[in-house]
Amino acid sequence: MAITVPNVVKITGSGVTSVTTSGVTTTTGGTFVAWTTADDGVTINKPTDSKSNDYGTAKVTVSTGGGTSKQTVYVKENGAGGAGHTLQFTYGAATYPTAFFIECAGAATASYDSGSLTSGASASGSPFNRNSGGQAQAANAILTFIATDAGGTLTYANSGYTVSSESDGNNYWTGAVGRQIVNTTSAVTSSWTVSASNGGTITFAIKEATGGGATTTTATAAAGAATVSGAAQSTAAASGTAAAGAATVSSVGKSTAATGGSAAGAATVSAVGRSTAVTTGATAAGAATVSAVGAAVTGTTASAASGAATVSGVGAATTRTAGQAAGASTVSGVGASSAVTTATAAAGTSTVSAISGSGSGVTAVAAVGVATVSAAGAATAASTATQAAGASTVTAAAASTAKATGSTSAGAATVSATATAIKATSAVSAAGSAVVSAAALATAMVDAIASAGAAVVNAIGSSIAATSGLAQGLATVSATTGDVSPVVLGSLIGRTRQAFGIRESRQTATRTRVQTSRR
Amino acid sequence: MTIFLSRASQQYAARQNPYTVNATIPAGLANPVRGIKVTISHAAGAPWPAGPIGEVSLTGPDGRLQGFSFSGGQEVFRGVQVNSRSCMWEIQEGEPFPAGAYAMAFKVLQTVTAAVLIERF
Numbered sequence: 001m002a003i004t005v006p007n008v009v010k011i012t013g014s015g016v017t018s019v020t021t022s023g024v025t026t027t028t029g030g031t032f033v034a035w036t037t038a039d040d041g042v043t044i045n046k047p048t049d050s051k052s053n054d055y056g057t058a059k060v061t062v063s064t065g066g067g068t069s070k071q072t073v074y075v076k077e078n079g080a081g082g083a084g085h086t087l088q089f090t091y092g093a094a095t096y097p098t099a100f101f102i103e104c105a106g107a108a109t110a111s112y113d114s115g116s117l118t119s120g121a122s123a124s125g126s127p128f129n130r131n132s133g134g135q136a137q138a139a140n141a142i143l144t145f146i147a148t149d150a151g152g153t154l155t156y157a158n159s160g161y162t163v164s165s166e167s168d169g170n171n172y173w174t175g176a177v178g179r180q181i182v183n184t185t186s187a188v189t190s191s192w193t194v195s196a197s198n199g200g201t202i203t204f205a206i207k208e209a210t211g212g213g214a215t216t217t218t219a220t221a222a223a224g225a226a227t228v229s230g231a232a233q234s235t236a237a238a239s240g241t242a243a244a245g246a247a248t249v250s251s252v253g254k255s256t257a258a259t260g261g262s263a264a265g266a267a268t269v270s271a272v273g274r275s276t277a278v279t280t281g282a283t284a285a286g287a288a289t290v291s292a293v294g295a296a297v298t299g300t301t302a303s304a305a306s307g308a309a310t311v312s313g314v315g316a317a318t319t320r321t322a323g324q325a326a327g328a329s330t331v332s333g334v335g336a337s338s339a340v341t342t343a344t345a346a347a348g349t350s351t352v353s354a355i356s357g358s359g360s361g362v363t364a365v366a367a368v369g370v371a372t373v374s375a376a377g378a379a380t381a382a383s384t385a386t387q388a389a390g391a392s393t394v395t396a397a398a399a400s401t402a403k404a405t406g407s408t409s410a411g412a413a414t415v416s417a418t419a420t421a422i423k424a425t426s427a428v429s430a431a432g433s434a435v436v437s438a439a440a441l442a443t444a445m446v447d448a449i450a451s452a453g454a455a456v457v458n459a460i461g462s463s464i465a466a467t468s469g470l471a472q473g474l475a476t477v478s479a480t481t482g483d484v485s486p487v488v489l490g491s492l493i494g495r496t497r498q499a500f501g502i503r504e505s506r507q508t509a510t511r512t513r514v515q516t517s518r519r
Numbered sequence: 520m521t522i523f524l525s526r527a528s529q530q531y532a533a534r535q536n537p538y539t540v541n542a543t544i545p546a547g548l549a550n551p552v553r554g555i556k557v558t559i560s561h562a563a564g565a566p567w568p569a570g571p572i573g574e575v576s577l578t579g580p581d582g583r584l585q586g587f588s589f590s591g592g593q594e595v596f597r598g599v600q601v602n603s604r605s606c607m608w609e610i611q612e613g614e615p616f617p618a619g620a621y622a623m624a625f626k627v628l629q630t631v632t633a634a635v636l637i638e639r640f
Binding site for chain 1: 558571576579581582583584585586587588589590592594596597601603604605606607608609610611612616
């Protein structure tokens with residue numbers, strides 16, 4: 001069974017010497033975690049468990065840093081569970097605690113990962129960072145705690161975690177617990193935000209039971225519909241497979257391995273909170289859709305052998321976001337794709353749109369038809385629209401630090417409104433027109449190249465290195481306001497050259513060299 | 520927050536058998552009970568005697584027990600005199616307490632004068 005955190009029970013007390021949590025139903029074999037705050041000078045005793053579980057010694061005690069309060073955490077591995085399970089916290093004197101009783105189900109028999117434990121206090125204010133120390137195995141529940149000594153009404157938050165907290169700082173020593181299912185051995189980020197100056201933080205991992213990662217949530221139908229819905233947490237695979245008909249996976253809270261829907265008809269994966277590995281909608285024919293994915297750490301793919309493949313509303317895809325189809329292939333609304341965002345269509349339309357940030361490549365490729373990348377906020381590597389025939393367009397790339405390219409063997413290749421292209425901005429067309437327009441800053445090279453037809457570069461604010469238009473037909477560079485160095489070239493190979501904005505002495509030599517080589 | 524019971528300050532004699540309050544959470548509430556808080560207070564300037572004073576337990580319809588205990592003396596939190604003791608229970612965050620009969624028991628270990636407030640959230 002995949003590891004989950006089914007129970008987080010809170011209790012608070014004011015001027016108390018003991019508190020007993022509400023009873024909940026737990027599972028035998030689970031890992032139980034007891035956490036509480038108290039006055040710094042008050043002893044926190046080992047908790048008493050209604051199922052007679054012995055919690056041993058505290059894993060760690062951390063001051064909040066202000067000398068007023070502290071927090072302690074106990075862990076019981078492989079505990080006895082059942083109905084009416086309560087935990088009593090007792091203290092050496094009256095205190096003002098917030099306490100949590102947490103159950104991790106599906107945990108390993110020896111689940112506490114001591115190597116992952118990190119803890120400490122800070123008086124530097126929010127955020128309070130406490131990343132895990134790296135995990136002994138990939139499949140884990142990460143628990144991260146914070147306690148502060150601030151008064152007033154407090155709001156605790158930690159991105160990526162499900163947070164339970166106590167907000168009443170006027171009556172209790174408040175704190176919070178965040179939990180997150182992960183599939184990595186790398187250190188997991190924990191960054192608490194809260195309006196407080198002093199805070200103590202603790203983070204560690206509870207290991208999933210061996211074999212838990214192999215557990216899948218699957219719906220399969222030879223014909224008809226296969227549906228998986230409402231899977232809050234799938235640490236292995238959540239998939240719906242149908243030989244014919246529709247396969248749907250929806251409302252998956254967290255999928256740490258693979259989330260997929262494959263079918264001969266429609267394959268749909270929707271509303272996935274976080275997919276740390278692969279989120280795929282695949283279909284041999286019909287529509288493949290992945291939508292509203294919160295965060296796909298590795299790959300988010302919709303592929304269809306024929307028909308439409310769509311990925312939309314992806315919050316963050318840190319590796320790859322792709323739509324591949326023989327028909328229309330679309331990736332839209334991608335918040336941040338730190339590696340590759342691709343829409344590929346063997347024939348038809350390939351589109352990537354509204355990308356706020358792409359760390360490596362943003363590519364739209366279509367063998368026939370239209371390939372478009374539009375409104376890419378920041379593409380730190382390449383923004384490319386390529387197609388064999390038809391139109392290839394990159395538009396409104398706010399910042400393309402490497403290369404923005406539109407190329408096509410026939411038809412129109414256009415790169416427009418590129419705010420900043422630090423390396424190369426080029427539009428290339430074997431036949432037809434190649435246009436680069438309105439590039440505010442091109443620090444390396446801005447090219448429009450057409451072996452036949454028109455090559456145009458216009459309205460470039462500043463081109464620090466080279467700005468050129470090369471064409472068998474019409475080659476134009478216009479309205480270049482500031483070319484710092486070496487070359488501004490409108491090279492006429494076939495017919496006409498016109499309208500240079502700025503020409504420098506080295507330009508003539510270059511043009512001459514080109515013309516000589518052609519002879 | 521809704522006040523379920525508010526009892527003015529009165530004297531409670533120490534005794535073996537607890538004082539009890541019984542109540543029922545109806546099924547199908549539009550606003551389910553997600554937290555229960557008990558506050559026991561003394562008059563300002565009239566703290567309870569030192570040592571253990573009371574134990575409070577709450578038993579739900581499924582027999583599940585939750586509770587807290589407290590001592591006397593004058594409590595101070597964040598430099599402010601505190602004239603009460605309280606505890607608030609929640610189940611799994613966001614989940615309601617189950618419908619049915621509840622019994623709250625107050626075991627008084629020393630004779631005290633106290634007011635009682637029970638709130639539901």
